[in-house]
Amino acid sequence: MLSQDLARYVDQQRSLGFKFRVQHILLRGFVAFAEESGDRFIKSARVLTWAALAPSPEQRRNRLLTVRRFALAMHAENPRHQVSAADALGHAVAKRRSPYIYSVDEIARLLRAAAALEPAGSIRPTMYGTLFGLLAATGMRIAEALALQLDDVTTDGLVIRETKFQKSRLLPLHTTTRQALDEYLVARQSLITADRALFVSVAGRALPYNTVRMIFLQLLDRANLRGANAGRDPRIHDLRHTFAVRSLEQCRHDHTVVARHIVALSTYLGHAHVTDTYWYLQATPVLMSQIAEAGEALLMGGAA
Template identity: 45%
Template sequence: MLSEAVESYLTVRRACGFAIKSEGSLLRTFAAFADARSEGYICAATAIEWAGLAESVFQRARRLGAVIRFARHARAEDERHEVPLPVFGREKAPRPVPYIFSEDEIRRLVEEASQSGYRSLRRRTYSTLFALLACTGLRVSEAIHLRFDDITEDGLVIRCSKFHRSRIVPLHDTARAGLASYLEMRRPYAPFDDHVFISLRRKPLLIADVESAFQTIANRIGLPHQPGLPRPTPHSFRHTFAVRALESSPDSRDRIARHMLALSTYLGHSTVSGTYWYLDATPSLMRDIADRCEILVTGVQS
């Protein structure tokens, strides 16, 4: 039965370091669907029918993609397994264009956060958090999981974040001073919890807490939020940090390559291609790319 083959496949994937929680759930559902038809081997038609039960095209593509990967693995040992064609197209929707903050918008967000809410700790928590996100490019999940011991002389220790990688993020003296000032107020409030950022419930912040606070503040200062246009979110701090860092890249080809690699490592990307995606984020970066291409082709420095 396919259920046993699925469990064997998931065991192998996990041994290779993949979490595959949602994909595992999908494959178990597919195996039950096939087992109900007494199919001991993957049938392409059955897989497509099962995937087609999802509501959206992207969900169907994602379902079928999970089966395709499983089928390739299974077929390596038994050719009676069929590998379906990706008839529903891409598994992932195109990455949305990121919202890039101006310096003035970041300043206004931090200032409004420092005045938002009826308790001073909440105000300091979100103004400090937003300022830290803006000056370090941390993921929101990384920031809210920071512990006291993660603040070191060398910078912030980001432990086993996305892609199971740890790294050190240097801190400017002003950022270090801002964190120290916040912690002086925060420590007595929840002395038995060592998370840097906590809520008024005396518990670590949740991503939903951050998103809710951000949207309230963004609405108050009038950040644009129109259908079809880039939408400001807490993750936009990271996008903005990456784009500004790219805009400061040196000119020569070798130095650009080193700059991109360093930035990719700093941001905690699994591959440098994740960093190159930011190159199409702003008109100024696109102009820089066009200028470099012209110099490369003509050999003439403007």
């Protein structure tokens, strides 16, 4: 019975657009474990026993939460399915790496280094300069940029189809960004290739991520940015963080504008939840200072 419930649950998740690969593997393991004990319904004790078999606290918590979501769906159909408490194995420890926020000069140095790539006169320097410039100017994910096709460039902006959460979105472009992209397209269309990828190698093939990362490390060297993040290398993904933080900093002195802007920024970045965008406030000293000042003013006003 649990196997049948799982099959229906997986079909439902995939019909909503989720790939649901890792979750399916985990849930198959749990269902096999539960059915070996003769369970026909999800039991909290069995969930905790199975989750505890994972080798690390993070994996144990992930097992628990994955089965808990399954149990919630099944409990809605039949209350005999038990739902474990989300904190039954403790709370998650936040381990999100602090972002590196590039300065305007650092981004300019990276793009100049890209423009100097060999072979001179080929599409390579133009392509990498456009790719990293587009990441800095739009905050899109590198995977989204590498998945772009020529047909995704429209008069209204870029159509982002290969997103982290399988939700397509339209990305409007600033006039200067669009101009730089159009200049690259002239060079791109001169290549004789059947590949429709927007960003391609000199040979006319779509770029793999590992190649792009290797070139990025070379550019960090040339821009004198290796180890700039407290001894660690800044990442490509930090261009996205920088875009988000600089965007929020434009909304200083008005908390209502910040609140509205965060909602718009969340949509633009393709976040699944607006709370993911609020995380950027902690990386924005200007806004954090204003939040502290507003809190102090509120406190002093209340004391008066």
